[in-house]
Amino acid sequence: MTRFVVTGTDTGIGKTIFSAALARTTGAPYWKPIQSGLEEETDSEVVARLAGVPIRPEAYRLVTPASPHLAAEIDDVNIDIETLAPPPGDVIVEGAGGALVPVTRTILYADLFARWQVPVIVCARTSLGTINHSLLTIEALKARGVPIHGLAFLGDAVEDSEAIISDISGVRRLGRLPIIDPLNNETLAAAFKTNFDRSDFS
Template identity: 90%
Template sequence: MTRFVVTGTDTGIGKTIFSAALAQATGTPYWKPIQSGLEEETDSEAVARLAGVPIRPEAYRLITPASPHLAAEIDGVNIELETLTPPTGNLIVEGAGGALVPVTRTTLYADLFARWQIPVIVCARTALG
């Protein structure tokens, strides 16, 4: 079974491109649990365009381009952790920002990843420091 979480050291690190390549290479569906910032092409739309794999709908689509916890607060949305359970079967899951980005005021993406028990791939810059 192909089942991975893709996270990063921060935002803009290449998680979506990596996720698209991994999903295409393995023919695996993609899921971004929370998308914040809807002004430009979303990560799910980019993966669909680049990889041509099935896309699972986001649990939350937040208008404000910020960390999920802040975007949800600004948009007046309450993120329920129970809705962030990954779909069953083969799946590439992409987090938002880095592994330590808050999903809620009390839960980080790293907390969700630990709860899910899915192997995690960390994307990082190729630089010192």
């Protein structure tokens, strides 16, 4: 069974692109529990375009582009944590922003991951600051007993940063997805096949 949660060290680092590549490679459906901001292409729409896999409907679609806890308050929506559980079977779940983004005023995404006990893939950018952000994210997940499947780096190669994050944290490197231009379903699939081992996601 293919069941993974994709989280990251920050927002806007490429988690959705990685999620699309992983979903396309494995054929697993994609699920974004909470979508904040509907004016631009949503994460589910991006994955549908790039991966061509089944898309599970979001539990909450919030108009305001903000952290889920705040977007829900502005949109006058009550997020019920009990409704946030991954669908059964194969699925790629993508969180919002980083692992410590608030879902409500009292629950963080990392807390949800701890409840779910689905293996988490931590996406980390390779640019300046990633060592600190990555190690903090991993420590926060480990402190909650979240199972971590591995690290996926995003961006240009920075061997020392990638190596030291893995060495210090004890979390294995799965690979690195480079910047892809042009980005489409074929180029994304080719980049993932070149830089990741399919057997690591079985």
